Amino acid sequence: MNKLSSKLWITGALTVYPKNAGNDSVASSIVPKIYRCDLKRLNLYDQVISLKERIFLCSYVKDLILNQVTVKYDNGTVVAFEKLIEQFPQLNVFEFTFTTPSNNISKNTFKELWKISYLSNYHCFYLYNIPENFEIDSFYSYMKKNKNTRVSLEFSDQISEEYKARLEAIVDEIIETQNHEYKPPYIKFPGMNGEKRNILLDIFFR
Template identity: 35%
Template sequence: MNELISKLHKCDASFLELKNVEIPSELFLTKNVKLCNFRNVSVLSKNGIKMPLEKIVENLPSICGFKFSFDSNSLNVSSKTVKELIKIPHFSEISYFSLINISENFDIQTLFNFLKRNSSPKFHLKYQNNRLSNKYKNELEKIVDEILETKSLKYDPPFISFPLQNEFKLAAFRKLFEK
């Protein structure tokens, strides 16, 4: 695999899809990737620790579309992930940003406040973990309710889905997101 990754590092790929691999950060991808889909991918620092999500995004300066599916014990997201993401200069230039199987360490309220002030990126957030606390689920519900109750949105609403979500709200939310 390292041989393949080293070839990618030297090429000029604009689309990258990786699944179920660990790659060392020194071989970390071409700077010209525009579309990226990582499923259960770990980018490891020199000391073998998983790079946080914000560092991965920071190292993809040309990215337009980004999808990241976390494994069940993801260490890529912390309480400061969103604060660090919104500091990245090219973050607001990303058109589509999808995160699948997010933990509740992800600061959804900070992200939502950012999205209300910025037209990009369009977010798709899917929580698959049934271990979300009731407090976090309530926070997600409040955001969904606020979006659905707003008559005229001045921003692209994020699409948010999570376990045990009200089916009618999810359907209304999906319709709103697809506009």
């Protein structure tokens, strides 16, 4: 990239996957080389970028995958998870893998998330490595109104037994419901019963 003498016009898809651990500024180093960005799909792994850089890269993005990516304001403050969603009503697919420990959520994060009206317009909304402060009850209330978005939730290995029990109760309710008036989510957590997981996966893709 440093040897390029011309600016780039990027279209289609861009994936940034650093070869070496700790090389978290690859995406940031690319941005100054771009004069026009018409990306439709962006995949970032293990990166730290600014909010301005993310907005620039994602102006036209429809499919966005952020795997353990930290987005910061100019002052170095980490952008809250719900604020990442607020910036992009045009997305079809959003996939996000939380860091361990999570660095962009608070106890109000997920309550605020479900207030974003256009979230229901997304085709797919997949979250991975979800921490225990994910408000599962407020989420499930939201899900029972969801008729459009395919939602998949995979939880962190560090959630408590009490939290697992609550997840299992929700999974049981989904499995036992004959006719879903909403789009059932896929839920996966450590220690989950394999048979239940397969049944839920079948319901999810049905």
